[in-house]
Amino acid sequence: MSNSSAGPRTANADASAPRRNSKRPKYSKFTQQELPACKPILTPQWVISVFTIIGVIFVPIGIASLFASNKVVEIVDRYDTECIPQNMTNNKIAYIQNDTISKSCVRKLRVPKDMDQPIYVYYQLDNFYQNHRRYVKSRNDAQLRDAKKANETSGCDPEKATANGSPIVPCGLIAWSLFNDTYNFTRGNQPLVVNKTGISWKSDRDHKFGSNVFPKNFQNGTLIGGGSLDPKKPLSEQEDLIVWMRTAALPTFRKLYGKIEVDLKKNDIITVVLENNYNTYSFSGKKKLVLSTTSWLGGKNDFLGIGYLTVGGLCFFLAAVFTVVYFVKPRKLGDTSYLSWNRTGAGR
C-alpha cells in the first residue's frame, strides 16, 4: 500500500503547473493602468497665465465687436399706440377688428446719422409667442414644399381646412397669422423703394417652400388671422411668408420687411405711410418699425461686444488678483503641511 507522502499542496502545484501560464494575466499598459498620460496641475502660474491669455484674446474681440455694433445706425419707432385714432384709444381691439376704419397712419422719422445702403427695414413684435408649442407645430412642411401634398395638413390644427373640407395651403396657425402691416417710405416727396426680395434665407426659399406650390383657400375662413397671399405667386416667392414662418425663438422678435437701397443722410426726414392692420392689441403687444444698417456682425447689438470686453477685463482683473495673492499668501507646491494627516487636529 503506498501511502502517498505528497501533501495536498505539492500535488496541486504539480497539477497546476501546465495551467499556470494560461492564468497569468498578460501585461498590457491598458490592463495595468499604465497608459501614458499628461498630468496637468492647476498651479497658480497656470491660472494666471490662462486668465491673461483669455484677457488678451477677448478684449480686442470685444472692442472690434463693439465698434462694429456702434457703427450701425438704427431708427426704432413704436407705432401701435400712436396709430390709433384718438376716439378709439380705449377700444383698440374694436378699432383693429373693424375693417371699415382706415388703418393708414403716417409717421415721420428723422435720420440721426448718415445711413449707407442697404438699409434694412424690420418690424418688431413684442409679447408675441411665436415659440408657443401650439403655434410652432401648427404647420406642415411637406405641404409647403410639394404641390402634390396639398392634402397633408396633419399638425395644422385648427387651421387645417375650410368649412367644406378642402385643405388650406399653407395650412396652420403660423401662416394664418401672417403679419400684414405695410410700410411706404418717402423722403421729402421722393418715394423710397422697398426691395422685398432676398429678405429670407436662401435655404428656406429653395428647399422649404415649393416653387410650384400656390396658396389655396388661404384666409377664406370666418376668422381672418392676418395677411393674405397672392394665390398666383408660388410660395417660394412669397418672402414675407417665408420670413414669418421661420418662427422666432423669443416672444420679442424682429423680422425683416425689406431693404431700402438708397443712402440716407443725417437729418433726413423720412415719412412712413403705414397700414396698421395687424392686431397686437388683443394681447397688448407692441409693434415697432426699425430701420437699420448692418455691419459684418449684423445689426446693432452691443451684447457680444460688452460680453467679450467684460470677460476680458474680468480675466485681467483676476490675473492681477491671483498674482497679488500669489505674492501675499504663497503656497509652496507640494507643501506637505497641507496634507490632512499632517495638519493638527486631524487625529483619530
Next chain:
Amino acid sequence: MSGIWERARASRTLRGRDSFGSRDITSNGDRSSRTVRLGRVQPQAPSNRTIYCNDREANLPVRYKGNSISTTKYNVLTFLPKGLFEQFRRVANLYFLMISILSTTPISPVHPITNVVPLSLVLLVSLIKEAFEDWKRFQNDKSINNAPVDVLQDQKWETIPWKKLQVGDLVRVKQDGFFPADLLFLASSNPDGVCYIETANLDGETNLKIRKALERTWDYFLPEKAAEFKGEIQCEQPNNSLYTFTGNLIIENQTLPLSPNQILLRGCSLRNTEYIVGTVLFTGHETKVMMNSMNVPSKRSTLERKLDKLILALFGCLFFMCLIGAIGSGVFINRKYYYLGLSGDVEDQFNPNNRFVVTILTMFTLITLYSTIIPISLYVSIEMIKFIQCTQFINKDLNMYHIESGTPALARTSNLNEELGQVEYIFSDKTGTLTRNMMEFFKCSIGGEIYGNGVTEIERGNLERKGLKLDGANGSATAIREKGFNFDDARLMRGAWRNETNPEFCKEFFRCLAICHTVLPEGEESLEKIVYQAASPDEAALVTAAKNFGFFFYRRTPTTVIVRESHVDKMGKIQDVAYEILNVLEFNSTRKRQSVVCRYPNGRLVLYCKGADTVIYERLAYGNEDIKRITREHLEQFGSAGLRTLCLAYRELSSELYEKWNEKFILAKSSLREREKKLDEVAELIEKELVLIGCTAIEDKLQEGVPSCIETLSRAGIKIWVLTGDKMETAINIAYACNLINNDMKQFFISSDTDAVREVEDKGDPVEISRFMRDLVKKDLERCLEEAQHFFHTVTGPKLALVIDGKCLMYALDPNLRVNLLKLSLNCASVVCCRVSPLQKAQVTSLVKKGARKITLSIGDGANDVSMIQAAHVGVGISGLEGMQAVMASDFAIAQFRFLTDLLLVHGRWSYLRLCKVITYFFYKNLTFTLTQFWFTFQTGFSGQRFYDDWFQSLYNVIFTALPVIIVGLFDKDVSASLSKQNPELYKEGIRNMFFKWRVVAVWAFFSFYQSLVFYYFTAAASHNGQNSSGKTFGLWDVSTMAFTCVVVTVNLRLLMACNSITKWHSLSISGSILAWFLFIFIYSAVMTPYDRQENVYFVIYVLMSTFYFYLTLLHIPVVALLGDFIYLGLQRWFAPYDYQIIQEIHRNDLEDNRSSALLEIGNHLTQNEARSYAIAQLPRETSKHTGFAFDSPGYESFFASQQGVFVPQKPWDVARRASMRQQPRTHRS
C-alpha cells in the same frame, strides 16, 4: 424487471408503516439539535428516502434528480422576459419606460424617439452584459458537469461524466479527486476502512479529517466484489445541514445505523488514500454543499445608495420645475392670444376654459420634456465602467497575481468596486488568511543560550520601517528548510551541538522534542520520506526539528517511541533507542502543558514536559535562577517577534516515586465520573520540581507580506479586527506577529478563561452561568471603557487594543451591552476576537456595519467565514487554496492577504474617485442641459415647447457626451499606483467620502445652474437682431442649435478640466464627441427626410456658420461658462487642496514611474550579519508580559465541529491507537 418493481413497491409500503424517522432521530436527537448551520436550514420533508445501492432500475420510480447542476439565471426562452423584467425593476429604467409611453401621447412636446432611443440603447447594453455573464456561468457549470468519475458498471469501473451519475451508483474516487456527489463511504484502500478527506471546500479547514466506513462494507472494494453489493439505504431527505446525517444501511436484513462519519460530501476531496468506493446518496442540487450555496444577496455599494438619494433629489427638482411650469401655463393660457387659435373647439391641454386641466396636462408635458434631468445612461455607464474595471483591471492586475499558486485576483461581482475605496473596518479571519497554517521551528533557547538566526517578518517590518533593508535571502548555506523546519544555526546542526557549552542540556532538549508528543509517523521510515501525522502542526514541527537535530523519531508502538539518535553511533552504526512510554498526560487548554513519562533502555525514568511558560515556571524546581531568568528574557523576545513559544522541562523520577504515582494515575484513568478532572489532579502530583531545559520558538508562518500590508492599511485609516476560532493565546500571538498589537499599546482583555468562570461553569447551572457571565462582561466592559476614556481625547496617548473571546462576546453583543462594546471597540486601533463562532463573526461585522454605519470588509478563506463575508459590505475570499466556499460567497477573491493593499488602496481608491467623478459629472451635464430647457419654458408661455430638436435631446446622453465620461471612469488617475501605496493616507479621503458629499454635489449644481443661465440667456440675448451683413434674422431652431453646440462643447471641456490625467483616449473621446456632434448636425441638417419630421433644423448649421455671430458666440459662451469652474478649481487647489493634489504636486516632476519597485529600494544595504545583529539589537528589551505561548491543541483544531458533539475529532490517543493497529497484518484483503 418486474421483480424489482415488486420489491420497490413492497419496501415502500413497508417503509410507510415503519417509523424509521423517529427511531433514528431519537438516537441522534442530542446531536441534531445543535447543528452548525450555514444559512437557513430548509425544513425537512417528513418522509425519508430509500436508495437501492448499485441498482439503477430500482431507483428509477422515485425519479431522483440527476447530478448535473445549473447555476445560470436564464435560458434561451426566459432570457428576454426575465431579463427585461430585471431591467425594469430599476426605478430609472421604469421611469424612462413610462416617459416613453407618455411621449407617444399628444401631450408630449417631444417625439417618442427622444426617449425610446436612449432607453433601448441602455437596455440593449444591459441585456448584452447579462447574457455574457450568464454564458460564463453556463460554461462553468458545463465543465463541472462533464468532469469524469469512475462508476461501477458490469463489474468494471467505467468513466462517465459527473452529470450522468445517479443516486445509488457505486463510484470510485481516487486520491486528490473531488467527490462528485454526497456519498456513503463503503470501502477504502486503507486497511482499516478509513479515508482522509479535506473539507476545505466546505468549511475552509485544511487539516485532514478521518472518515470511517462501516466494518460490514469494507470488503466491497474491488469491482468484482463491489458488484455484489446490494444494500438499501434509508436516510433523511436532502437538507443543507453539513454536519448531520441520519440513516440506516440495510444489508442482508441487517440494519446498520449510519452517521456523518460515513458520509463524504460533494466538494470535499480525498487525501492520503489511494482510492475509496462509495455509493451515491444525494446528487446535483440536492447535495449538501449545493443546498448550502444560498443565493448570495446582491450587495449594493454605499455610493450607489447615496446615488439613489441624489436621483431622488433630482426627482424632487424635476417635480418642482414641472410645478412651476404647469402653474405658469395655467395662468398664461388666454384667448387673447388669438394667433394660438384658442377660440372654438380646443383640445384640453390649451383650453382656456379649464385652466386646471391645462395645468395638470402641462405637468405631464413638462415631465416628458425635462426627463433628461434623470441621467438615463448613468446606470449603464457605471455598470460598464465597473465591469471593465473588474474584468480588465482587477482581474488582470499583475500585482495581484500570485505566482506560486498561479491565481489572479477575481472580482466576482462588479457592484462593489468603489466600495473598496471607502472601507474603514476590515474583519479578518486568521488561519489561512493571515497565516499559512504552517508551523515552522524557527528558534530555540537551550540552557540560556539562544539559537537560530532567522529574522521574522515582523522584525523585518520593524527594520524596514526604520529605513533598513535586509537582504532577501533568509539564511546562510547551512540553513535547512523543510516543511515545519526553518532553522539556521550551524551551532546545532550536524551534531555540532556537542561542542557547545551545554551539550547535556541540548541532549535533553532534543529528547524532549523527540519523545514528548503524540505524533504518528507514516510512510517510509527514512529521514526524507517520513510523514508525521500530528493533531497539530506545532507538534509536527517540533518532531521535525528533533529529526533535523539528529533525534529521528520514526516509529511508535503502543508502548514505545523509537528514536534514531545519530550522536551515539556504535561501530559506525546509528543507534536506535527505544523509549518506553509509560504515561501520557494529555494537553488541554486548562493544563496548557503535556507530559510524557518514559523509561530509557537503561531504566532511567524521566518525565518530559512541554507547555506554556506560565505553567512550567510555576512547577520548576528551585535553583538555576540564571537560566530561568535568561530563558524568560528569551521568551519575551520570541513573543514580541511573533513567535509561538513552548517551554521544555524534564524531571528525573525515582522508580518508587513513579510507582506510587502510577497507581493513582491508573485509578484516575479508570474512574467513571469526572475522569478528566481527576486525571488533571493526578498529573498535578507529578508535574512538579521540573528542570527547565529551554524553550522553542515556532513561527506560525504568516502569509507573505502580512505585517507590512497591515501596517500600510492602518496608515490608510483602516482598522483591522481579527476574528478567529483559535484560542486566545494563539490569536494574541498572531496579532503580535501581524503588528496589530504591540507592547506600546494599551491592551484590554475581556476573557472568560478565568478561574471564577470555570468555577461557575463546573457547577453546571446554565442560568447561573449566563447570569454570572453577563455581570462579568458588563463589569469588564465598564472597566475598560472607563480606562479607555482617558485616552480618547489625547492625540499622543497610546493606541488601544481590545482582545475579547467568543463567550464574552456572546454576552457583550446583548442589546444592552452592545453600545458599550461598540464605543470601546471603535476607539481601539485593533480588536482581536478569539474563539468566535461563524455566527458571531457575522454578528460582529453587522454590529459595526449597522451600529456604527461604517463600511466594512470581511476577508477569510473558509466556510466558517462565509457568514461574515456575506454580512460585510464587501466580502473578500482567499482563493488559490482548495477552499472554495468562502470564495463562492465573496465579492472579490484574492490569493493573498497582502493583495488587499492593491485591491483597496489602488483599485478601490481609483474606483471610488472615478465613480464619484462620473456620477457628479453625469449629474452636472444633465442638470445643465435640462435647465437651459427650463429657462426657455418661461419664454414660451409655459407651453412646454421644446428648445432642442428631438434627436439632439435623445442623442445628447448616448452619443455626444457618453464616451468621454466612461473614459474618465476608466482611466482617470490622480496619483500613480505606487504613490497610492506609498501614501496610504490618501485612502482616508475615501473613508471620509470627500468626493461625494452633498457639498460637492452642491458645488456642481451651482455651476450647472450658472452655466445653464449662460447658455440660454447669452445665446438668446445675442440673437434677436439681424445676424449678418444682409440683415437676416434667426429663428427658434437657429438659436437652439447654437445653444446646443455651446452645451456640447462646454460640457465636454468641463470634463477635461475635471481630469487628473489626460491620456490620448481622453483627448480622442472628448474631441471625438464634439466632432460627432458637428458631423451629426452637418448631415442631419443637410438631409430632408420624407418621414414625419418637421424640417425645423433644415440647413440651420449652415445658416449659423455663415455668420460671425456663430463663431464669436462659440468662443464666448464656453469661456464664460467655464470661467466660474476655473476660478473655483484654482481657488480650491490654492487654499484648500485635497491630499491627492499635494501628492501630485510633490511628484509633479517624476517620470512616469510604472509601479517599479525602484522607489522602494532606497535604504542602506547591510551585510547579512550586520542586518541580523541590528535586527536583534532593535528588538524590544523592556520586560513585557507577552511571551508568545501558543499551541494548537487538538481540541481546538475543529473547534466548531467539536462544539456540535456530532463529529468528534480524533484525540491524540486515537492516533496512537491507530499506530498499534497498523502493525497488525492485514487480513481482510488479499
